[in-house]
Amino acid sequence: MDSSSIPIISALWLGILTSVNPCPLASNIAAVSFIMKRLDQTSSVFASGVLYTLGRVAGYTVLGILVTSSLLNIPQTAHFLQKNMNQLLGPVLIVTGLFLLGLFQFTFSGFSFSEKVAGRLNNLGIMGSFPLGVLFALSFCPSSAALFFGSLIPLSLNHDSPILFPSVYGAGTGLPERFLAARW
Numbered sequence: 382m383d384s385s386s387i388p389i390i391s392a393l394w395l396g397i398l399t400s401v402n403p404c405p406l407a408s409n410i411a412a413v414s415f416i417m418k419r420l421d422q423t424s425s426v427f428a429s430g431v432l433y434t435l436g437r438v439a440g441y442t443v444l445g446i447l448v449t450s451s452l453l454n455i456p457q458t459a460h461f462l463q464k465n466m467n468q469l470l471g472p473v474l475i476v477t478g479l480f481l482l483g484l485f486q487f488t489f490s491g492f493s494f495s496e497k498v499a500g501r502l503n504n505l506g507i508m509g510s511f512p513l514g515v516l517f518a519l520s521f522c523p524s525s526a527a528l529f530f531g532s533l534i535p536l537s538l539n540h541d542s543p544i545l546f547p548s549v550y551g552a553g554t555g556l557p558e559r560f561l562a563a564r565w
Contacts, residue, residue, distance in 0.1 A: 396553020436514020445547025
């Protein structure tokens with residue numbers, strides 16, 4: 382094994398660690414049950430598992446690109462904020478004060494986001510596995526956030542690879558679900 386493959390293997394291992402961590406275990410179980418609901422059709426289970434993993438890869442890749450590109454643009458952002466923050470801060474503080482005084486109010490009805498999302502994903506059938514993968518990729522718990530933002534993002538920045546490492550990480554997070562779905 383040459384030393385250039387060690388960072389890629391590290392990204393894969395970080396993804397696997399994220400998926401077997403106790404914190405995201407509930408979402409992993411939900412994903413496996415969604416993937417396995419068509420047990421009579423082996424090709425459907427396989428396709429659903431692949432789409433779920435691709436959704437996780439897409440979610441982590443897009444997030445990795447956004448985070449690494451924003452971190453690389455910190456000097457430009459800092460210069461912009463130093464130059465323009467006084468003009469932006471005044472209106473923000475005035476609007477915040479109006480909310481605190483109760484002049485503006487937001488009311489939320491009994492809207493259940495999770496029920497609507499679950500219904501739509503179920504109506505999509507096998508294709509619902511992809512958005513489910515994206516959704517679960519973006520639902521961080523403290524331990525998975527630490528692995529992604531504290532280990533993977535610095536690895537991506539160090540090797541100047543905002544696409545490859547988050548993609549491999551995403552594939553690693555989908556491996557246990559794929560393995561469980563294939564074994565069933």
